[in-house]
Amino acid sequence: EVQLVESGGGLVQPGRSMKLSCAASGFTFSNYGMAWVRQAPTKGLEWVATISYDGSSTYYRDSVKGRFTISRDNAKSTLYLQMNSLRSEDTATYYCTRRGILETGDYWGQGVMVTVSS
Amino acid sequence: DIQMTQSPSSMSVSLGDTVTITCRASQDVGIYVNWFQQKPGKSPRRMIYRATNLADGVPSRFSGSRSGSDYSLTISSLESEDVADYHCLQYDEYPNTFGAGTKLELK
Numbered sequence: 001e002v003q004l005v006e007s008g009g010g011l012v013q014p015g016r017s018m019k020l021s022c023a024a025s026g027f028t029f030s031n032y033g034m035a036w037v038r039q040a041p042t043k044g045l046e047w048v049a050t051i052s053y054d055g056s057s058t059y060y061r062d063s064v065k066g067r068f069t070i071s072r073d074n075a076k077s078t079l080y081l082q083m084n085s086l087r088s089e090d091t092a093t094y095y096c097t098r099r100g101i102l103e104t105g106d107y108w109g110q111g112v113m114v115t116v117s118s
Numbered sequence: 119d120i121q122m123t124q125s126p127s128s129m130s131v132s133l134g135d136t137v138t139i140t141c142r143a144s145q146d147v148g149i150y151v152n153w154f155q156q157k158p159g160k161s162p163r164r165m166i167y168r169a170t171n172l173a174d175g176v177p178s179r180f181s182g183s184r185s186g187s188d189y190s191l192t193i194s195s196l197e198s199e200d201v202a203d204y205h206c207l208q209y210d211e212y213p214n215t216f217g218a219g220t221k222l223e224l225k
Contacts, residue, residue, distance in 0.1 A: 035214075037162075045154070045162065045205050047214040059212040095161055102168070104209045105152050108161040 002026040002107045004096050009112035012086055022079040022096030022109055029077035030054070033099035036070060036081050038092035039111075046092070049081065050099055063089075086116045120145045122208050124217025130225045131201070137193040139220045141206035146187065150210035153182055153191045156203045165204075166191060198224075 008020040022034070036048040049070040050059045058070050069082040079096050093111040097104065121144040131137055141151065149169045154162035164173045166182035169189055179194045193200050201224055206217040 044219040045156075045207070045216045047207075047216065050212070050214070061213045097162075099209075102150075104214070105154060105162065105164045105207065106167070106173070108163075111161055 002098070004098070004107055004109035006094065006096055006109040006112040009094065009114045011115045011117065013118050014087060014116055016086055017082070017084045018086060018114060019083070020081040020094055020096075020112060020114070022081075024077045024079065024096075024098075027098075029072075030074040033101075034070075034072060034079045035097050035099045035104065036079075036094055037097055037108075038090075038094045038114075040089075040092040043092075048094070051079070083114070086114075088116050090114065091116045119213055120147060120208055120211055120215050122206055122215050122217040124206055124220060126220060127218060128221040128223065131196055131222050132225050133196055133198060135193075135196045137196055137200075137222065139191045139204050139206075141189045141208075141217045143187045143189065143208055145211075147208040147210035149184070150208060151182075151184070151189045152207045152209065153189075154205045154207065155200075156205065162205065196222075 003025045005023045012018045033052050035050040038046050051070045055072050067085045071080045093113050095111045096109045098107045123142045151169045153166040155165050156162045165176050169184045170182045181192045183190045201222050204220045
């Protein structure tokens with residue numbers, strides 16, 4: 001059974017950093033790209049970043065470029081999102097999701113809440 | 119960036135209705151459109167992939183279609199468990215972009 005389990009969220013002050021993790025199981029992690037998607041309270045879904053299966057390619061939305069870094073450890077089957085210089089507008093539930101070559105979003109984690117506030 | 123203009127933003131529905139939600143892509147995204155269902159406090163669930171394909175375990179009353187740059191999700195004979203938010207996503211190009219969402223509410 002495919003499982004994606006996020007961790008690392010919580011309350012953080014503006015300008016500070018936070019690192020999210022997504023532990024994957026039930027599939028060969030190193031065969032799949034992965035992505036982070038977020039959802040601000042009462043808002044729609046927003047794609048944040050994607051990383052290729054081997055970590056060689058990464059893609060970001062403009063509003064997080066230069067502040068967020070997506071990475072992965074295939075030996076640990078874990079996806080990461082390092083978030084620096086956090087802003088109030090980054091407050092959201094962050095989901096990790098699987099990305100195949102022609103597919104995306106077939107599996108999602110349960111989500112982790114990040115609140116940026118002083 | 120590719121815009122996915124989703125309509126309607128909300129819809130008041132009755133059980134047994136046929137419901138259609140549409141996303142219009144601002145540029146060609148080919149078949150790379152998915153539809154997701156999301157219930158309050160839950161993660162999104164993929165319902166349709168590559169515009170017209172039913173995801174595993176999704177009831178056959180759900181269907182996806184494409185006409186040019188318009189992508190539609192149709193729910194036939196709406197059941198109570200279908201009342202939820204629905205989102206379209208284009209993943210043909212980066213940044214991937216979602217529609218603004220459609221909220222189904224029972225009359």
